[in-house]
Amino acid sequence: MNKVVKLSLICEQTDKDGNKIEHGEVYKILWELQRQTREIKNKTIQYCWEYSNFSSDYYKINHEYPNEKEILSFTLKGFVNDKFKKGNDLYSGNCSTTTGNVCSEFKNSKSDFLKGEKSIINYKAYQPLDIHNKCILIEHTNNEFYVRLKLLNRPAIKKYNFANSEFNFKIIVKDNSTRTILERCIDKIYDVAASKLIYDKKKKMWVLNLVYAFDNKSEYVLDKNRILGVDLGIHYPICASVYGEWNRFTIDGGEIEKFRKTVEARKKSMLRQGKNCGDGRIGHGISARNKPVYKIEDKIAKFRDTANHKYSHALIQYAIKNNCGVIQMEDLTGITNEADRFLKNWSYYDLQTKIKYKAKEVGIDIVYIKPKYTSQRCSKCGYIDKENRNKQASFVCLKCGFKANADYNASQNISIKDIDKLIEEMYNSSANTE
Numbered sequence: 462m463n464k465v466v467k468l469s470l471i472c473e474q475t476d477k478d479g480n481k482i483e484h485g486e487v488y489k490i491l492w493e494l495q496r497q498t499r500e501i502k503n504k505t506i507q508y509c510w511e512y513s514n515f516s517s518d519y520y521k522i523n524h525e526y527p528n529e530k531e532i533l534s535f536t537l538k539g540f541v542n543d544k545f546k547k548g549n550d551l552y553s554g555n556c557s558t559t560t561g562n563v564c565s566e567f568k569n570s571k572s573d574f575l576k577g578e579k580s581i582i583n584y585k586a587y588q589p590l591d592i593h594n595k596c597i598l599i600e601h602t603n604n605e606f607y608v609r610l611k612l613l614n615r616p617a618i619k620k621y622n623f624a625n626s627e628f629n630f631k632i633i634v635k636d637n638s639t640r641t642i643l644e645r646c647i648d649k650i651y652d653v654a655a656s657k658l659i660y661d662k663k664k665k666m667w668v669l670n671l672v673y674a675f676d677n678k679s680e681y682v683l684d685k686n687r688i689l690g691v692d693l694g695i696h697y698p699i700c701a702s703v704y705g706e707w708n709r710f711t712i713d714g715g716e717i718e719k720f721r722k723t724v725e726a727r728k729k730s731m732l733r734q735g736k737n738c739g740d741g742r743i744g745h746g747i748s749a750r751n752k753p754v755y756k757i758e759d760k761i762a763k764f765r766d767t768a769n770h771k772y773s774h775a776l777i778q779y780a781i782k783n784n785c786g787v788i789q790m791e792d793l794t795g796i797t798n799e800a801d802r803f804l805k806n807w808s809y810y811d812l813q814t815k816i817k818y819k820a821k822e823v824g825i826d827i828v829y830i831k832p833k834y835t836s837q838r839c840s841k842c843g844y845i846d847k848e849n850r851n852k853q854a855s856f857v858c859l860k861c862g863f864k865a866n867a868d869y870n871a872s873q874n875i876s877i878k879d880i881d882k883l884i885e886e887m888y889n890s891s892a893n894t895e
């Protein structure tokens with residue numbers, strides 16, 4: 462089923478050198494795209510009309526309709542689309558969406574045109590811009606939603622001095638239902654479909670009529686007795702497994718590490734520059750001098766948000782595939798600055814929040830357990846000893862000799878029902894007997 466949500470947009474465009482482009486300038490370009498769209502639509506109708514006339518003349522002589530492909534060496538849609546490969550600024554995917562729509566519209570009303578019941582369509586000014594679904598990217602950063610729309614073709618990128626084909630907008634989110642729709646689009650619970658960008662003359666702003674599609678794929682019947690234990694780990698940012706099974710879900714932290722290193726290096730060099738005031742930002746006060754550093758913070762937040770979305774999504778997919786109706790995670794409240802976590806500054810809280818909310822969408826229950834001793838306990842025999850972990854990355858049980866990756870062993874413990882109570886009881890009973 463398809464639905465539409467209207468999104469008012471605020472222009473956030475920069476040129477290829479990173480300078481802000483005033484929204485008035487951006488509007489001018491968008492209006493030019495509208496003008497071109499209108500022209501393309503009217504020309505397309507003309508092509509359709511001409512071909513239709515040719516086709517009926519052909520029929521009169523040959524008593525059969527011509528073969529499109531033989532006459533045009535394309536289908537009619539393909540033929541028309543080919544005519545607009547050059548001579549406009551539109552991104553090719555959007556342009557073919559437009560011509561395709563017009564061809565379909567013509568076909569549907571053709572008999573009415575021929576009977577004279579409908580006059581041939583004449584597209585007026587302020588045509589909406591068609592946007593192919595692959596040209597729409599919604600993002601969530603710092604509690605704001607943004608959308609990137611690919612609108613320009615290669616020559617136009619140059620012409621307008623853009624960095625790429627994209628226009629960037631901040632989305633005005635006016636209510637919770639809009640927020641939920643956007644979140645679900647990001648999480649691919651809803652699929653974004655071809656949409657339209659429209660100029661609202663009354664509000665004097667651009668509006669995206671975002672089309673999204675959903676089926677009932679969010680309804681799964683999963684086994685509530687199969688618990689996926691999720692360890693936010695040392696070697697891997699995430700390691701998850703079902704008790705007694707060797708299969709595991711891991712996220713390789715390489716991507717985060719690499720990003721962190723480049724960012725740290727860049728931040729250091731910028732702070733240094735800022736201190737020495739040697740780069741032209743002198744005299745603009747501390748805030749101006751540190752601006753690039755804030756920009757980096759923004760970039761980190763954006764990267765983290767995107768990565769956490771991706772990781773939580775992958776984890777939920779794994780749970781579904783493995784028929785796990787429950788996910789157990791560590792209750793990290795009260796735990797601060799745990800030195801042996803994969804990344805001290807990585808927002809595990811954000812990651813858990815995203816896992817929780819995505820789990821809810823598909824009917825997976827979340828259970829929090831107290832993580833005390835889960836990394837020191839042997840998941841095979843239950844023996845707890847600090848010395849069980851000889852190295853950060855590996856676990857060797859001093860009692861039974863069980864060997865495993867330390868994160869995997871922890872995730873095995875976390876996947877046991879009521880593990881925290883079990884550990885507590887064990888401690889109490891051993892204290893009683895001693």
Ligand SMILES: [Zn+2]
Nearest residue numbers: 839842858861
């Ligand atoms: Zn053991």
